[in-house]
Amino acid sequence: MRGPWHVAVLMGGWSAERSVSLMSGEGVARALESRGHKVTRIDMGHDVAARLAEVAPDVVFNALHGVPGEDGTVQGMMDLMGLKYTHSGLAASVIAIDKQLTKQTLVPHGIPMPDGLIVESESLYAADPLPRPYVLKPVNEGSSVGVAIVTEDGNYGAPVGRDVAGPWQEFDHLLAEPFIRGRELTTAVLGGRALLVTELCPKSGFYDFDAKYTDGMTDHICPAEIPDDITEACKAIALKAHQLLGCKGTSRSDFRWDDERGLAGLFLLEVNTQPGMTPLSLVPEQAARLGIDYAELVEQIVEEAL
Structure with a gap:
């Protein structure tokens, strides 16, 4: 059309x-x-x-x-x-928004993702679900909303204090995952191909909601200055995950990479089926690096829908 x-x-x-x-x-x-x-x-x-x-x-x-x-x-x-x-359509959206369903869909196909388990928030006040450091996050929120990193020397208490602010006060259930040290990487998929790999260097040390959407709080290195095998692995995993989930249009896959472990230290964290399109967003940035300006990117997404 x-x-x-x-x-x-x-x-x-x-x-x-x-x-x-x-x-x-x-x-x-x-x-x-x-x-x-x-x-x-x-x-x-x-x-x-x-x-x-x-x-x-x-x-x-x-x-x-x-x-x-x-x-x-x-x-x-x-x-x-x-x-x-x-x-993306209904099925891909239902699966990708749920981090545990995403694991169940992708890990059997060889996609490396962190181990994890769903915990009742109430249980955190009695004991840690995993050895510290570990990460707690809502099962179906994006943009690092409600993510907490629980460390030995953090201020959440041991075990987590009932009165301490955190996602356990907002959500009945949380996903607990081992903390992966290292670097934040992300890869966009558009029109059936993986674009580039961006490294995200938040000045606060954690790529949370504020770091994502506040100008000047995160440095974007695009393309990422990482070994070629890590670049190619990110792109291959992002495209395979996009296809396995049945995504359409554009998606963005977020990774943690433990650079002390090489390829074995690369883990997919989640697939975003509706990546941001703000001035600080990563998909427009990667597209621009490949000569696709913002308006052309938007038109390409619409054309695929039509």
């Missing part, structure tokens, strides 16, 4: 990543308008189905992040409405 198109840009919502979604959505909307397309911005509320039916776009650019825009809920609604939309 050739343009110009009428695109509904779905953004905002009520997840913990609302502010990021609004930034992504506005960037996408402006890019499409600069290319001559008609854009309707929709800040998702509980009347989203009625709004989409009223607008009747050619395609929906799903710029939502987190639940319910990234977990299959909105995808299923749009499937029922017969709407075309960007990024």
